[in-house]
Amino acid sequence: MRMRSLTRRLIVGVLLAELLCAAGFAVVAIVHEMHVRRRAFDIMLRGRADSLLGAVQDADDPEANVTVDRSELVLPAEDIYEVLSPTGRRLGESENADARALRGLAASQREAQREKYFEIEVGRVHYRVLRTEGVRVIDRLENGGTRRPVTLIYGAPTRHLFREVVEAARFYVLTSVLLLAVTGAVLAWLLGRWLSPLRELALSASRVSVTSWEFEPTENALRTRELNPIILSMRQLLAGLREAFERQRRFTGDAAHELKTSLTLLKSSLQLLTMGRRNAEEYEAGLRDLTIDIQRMEELTERMLALARIEEEGEKPAEVVDLGMTVRSLAQRLKPLAEARQVTIGVIGDGACLVSVQASDAEILGSNLLMNAVQHSPAGAEVTVTLTARNGTAEMRVGDRGDGIPESALPHIFERFYRTDASRSRQSGGTGLGLAICKAIVERSRGTIAVESGMGRGTVIIVRLPTARG
Amino acid sequence: MRVLIIEDEIRLAANIAAALRQGAGVAVDCAHDGREGLALAEAEHYDLLLLDLMLPGLDGLSIVRRARARGDRTPILVLTARDERSHVVTLLNAGADDYLTKPFDLGELIARVKALIRRGKGAADSLLTVGRLSMNAVEQTVRCGRLLIELSPTEYRILEYLMFRPRAIVSKRELLEHLYDYTWEHHSNVIEAHVSNLRKRLRAAGEEAMVETVRGRGYRLEAPEPKL
Known part of the structure; x- marks a missing residue:
């Protein structure tokens, strides 16, 4: 994957904008320069034409004609000109060959105004030509002089004009390029400095690890407005990750403790059996205990795997399950166990209670809650399950008449491996995972689970699930 | 213990x-x-x-x-x-x-x-000795010289406790507290009976070290100074 550099993009962007500006400026400047130079050129043409007019002299002929006296004229040799009388007689012309191109021009331009500029091309040389009319007063001393109008056609090659414009354009372009280079360098340096908070942020982020969750952005990064949303979301992300990680770590630790304790129990039971000589009854009793221990370990492993599976799967497409029917069939199935403890199970519910939940989940949820209630009930008591459905929510209350849960333990009873009274629940075979599994199931079905309990008042677990539509 | x-x-x-x-x-x-x-x-x-x-x-x-x-x-x-x-x-x-x-x-x-x-108890070795009396904590055996002395578990425990603290006075109450778990009924005459039996067995083995009764205070394991 090709990497993109924001710095490079910024610099390229700024330089492009600057280049565009420079180009626009150069074009305007060149047009302006052209205009100014052309006017200057025209003025120069006029000036030269005027000095040519000055060279128109009294000719030494009887008609008192005029002629061009070239002896005192100082004009560039490459210029071309022609002086014509009103009758069209050529009074004089420049000596270079290109002047011949002017012939006939005066006639064609006759209808034009008194003064006109135009451009012609002779060979490969471009000329700008001024056609003007002037009056030469001769013999001023005699009768106020005689006025002789003449037509002047004066041209000068535009080569110089263009050379000057090109020169000016080159100056502009060169200056622009130099400016671009300087801007680029300064920009790169400045961006390098200004982006340092970003680099510092990256550095502080890279210091975060599973062993050290400290994320301390530098003062510089904290004071950068654009970085604030990033820092905020990183903090939130890290806090969430840390919590999840700690939870996972605690679970792993707890799970290891439970499994290893179970293993230790098995190992010690076996070693104890072989420590001394035993009779057949003792061996039998020992093996019975071992079988129970293995069953408990099996249950623990299964529940841990169930919890892991439920959490790993996340939300799954739900089915429509009649919670009432599920609970009633579970109650029927648990009857022998409940009877052994002299406990009865009563289900109170009106009609069908349809909820959208996985069928297997509903089964696990119901059996966990019922088993819990039965195990915590004193002999002769009743476990009641109340089912109601209204406003799109189904509610199942599983209540027992047990000792209840101390208030300090209430916030923790849905935590994994949490046991309110260790000795008692150990005795009753609890793994400390039942309610955690219930919570995971309810939460992935978008429901809630809560507990109401008081010492001596018994415990009620309240599960609320969204009812199925249709 | x-x-x-x-x-x-x-x-x-x-x-x-x-x-x-x-x-x-x-x-x-x-x-x-x-x-x-x-x-x-x-x-x-x-x-x-x-x-x-x-x-x-x-x-x-x-x-x-x-x-x-x-x-x-x-x-x-x-x-x-x-x-x-x-x-x-x-x-x-x-x-x-x-x-x-x-x-x-x-x-x-x-x-x-x-x-x-x-x-x-301040002992590094698993072999405790007082005078000619030696106790192997690993084998849980007591010997006088090389002669093995048969003891009941309670007698063994009383002797062990006393051997950890030779010549110190150990009260009956202390013995009770350290030798019996709390399910046991604390009767000091139980201790007296066991101590009496222990004495007999030690004497029968020809052991000179003796569990002495310090009137009103308790027991003491006294070993005679080795004769030069």
């Missing part, structure tokens, strides 16, 4: 207790949660505390810290499911004397319990 086990897995605690009674010849009490365990440890006189690290009520590390803060010098052996180094270091620094990771071997547990009790 008397040991307190604090372990919330009741069957495991029972197994350990049985193994220690049988293999280490000690009296054992069990507690199944942290608070109960700490209360017992504070109220009774134990020669060793054996505790699980993860306990309901009060965790093992806190029990170790509290016991040490109170100035309790009883040896503490911790059972843990975790053997990461930092964890073990924390445990030992808090004042635990030794640890065993689950699942452990009962034989190893017994050996460590014996060693810790011995250390707690």
Whole structure:
């Protein structure tokens, strides 16, 4: 994957904008320069034409004609000109060959105004030509002089004009390029400095690890407005990750403790059996205990795997399950166990209670809650399950008449491996995972689970699930 | 010797207790949660505390810290499911004397319990000697010179306790506290009967070291100065 550099993009962007500006400026400047130079050129043409007019002299002929006296004229040799009388007689012309191109021009331009500029091309040389009319007063001393109008056609090659414009354009372009280079360098340096908070942020982020969750952005990064949303979301992300990680770590630790304790129990039971000589009854009793221990370990492993599976799967497409029917069939199935403890199970519910939940989940949820209630009930008591459905929510209350849960333990009873009274629940075979599994199931079905309990008042677990539509 | 086990897995605690009674010849009490365990440890006189690290009520590390803060010098052996180094270091620094990771071997547990009790009494060797009398804690045998003396478990425990503290006066009450678990009825005449039997057996083996009665105060194990 090709990497993109924001710095490079910024610099390229700024330089492009600057280049565009420079180009626009150069074009305007060149047009302006052209205009100014052309006017200057025209003025120069006029000036030269005027000095040519000055060279128109009294000719030494009887008609008192005029002629061009070239002896005192100082004009560039490459210029071309022609002086014509009103009758069209050529009074004089420049000596270079290109002047011949002017012939006939005066006639064609006759209808034009008194003064006109135009451009012609002779060979490969471009000329700008001024056609003007002037009056030469001769013999001023005699009768106020005689006025002789003449037509002047004066041209000068535009080569110089263009050379000057090109020169000016080159100056502009060169200056622009130099400016671009300087801007680029300064920009790169400045961006390098200004982006340092970003680099510092990256550095502080890279210091975060599973062993050290400290994320301390530098003062510089904290004071950068654009970085604030990033820092905020990183903090939130890290806090969430840390919590999840700690939870996972605690679970792993707890799970290891439970499994290893179970293993230790098995190992010690076996070693104890072989420590001394035993009779057949003792061996039998020992093996019975071992079988129970293995069953408990099996249950623990299964529940841990169930919890892991439920959490790993996340939300799954739900089915429509009649919670009432599920609970009633579970109650029927648990009857022998409940009877052994002299406990009865009563289900109170009106009609069908349809909820959208996985069928297997509903089964696990119901059996966990019922088993819990039965195990915590004193002999002769009743476990009641109340089912109601209204406003799109189904509610199942599983209540027992047990000792209840101390208030300090209430916030923790849905935590994994949490046991309110260790000795008692150990005795009753609890793994400390039942309610955690219930919570995971309810939460992935978008429901809630809560507990109401008081010492001596018994415990009620309240599960609320969204009812199925249709 | 008397040991307190604090372990919330009741069957495991029972197994350990049985193994220690049988293999280490000690009296054992069990507690199944942290608070109960700490209360017992504070109220009774134990020669060793054996505790699980993860306990309901009060965790093992806190029990170790509290016991040490109170100035309790009883040896503490911790059972843990975790053997990461930092964890073990924390445990030992808090004042635990030794640890065993689950699942452990009962034989190893017994050996460590014996060693810790011995250390707690200031003896490094598993062979205790007073005069010509020698006691092998590993074999759980008592000899006078090379002659083996047959003793009942209670007699053995009384002698062991006295041999840890030769020439010191040990009251009947102290013997009761260290030799019997709390399920036992505390009758001092039980001790008297056992001491009387112990004396007879030692005399029968020709042992010169004697369990003397210090009137109104208790017993003392007196060994005659070796004759030059």
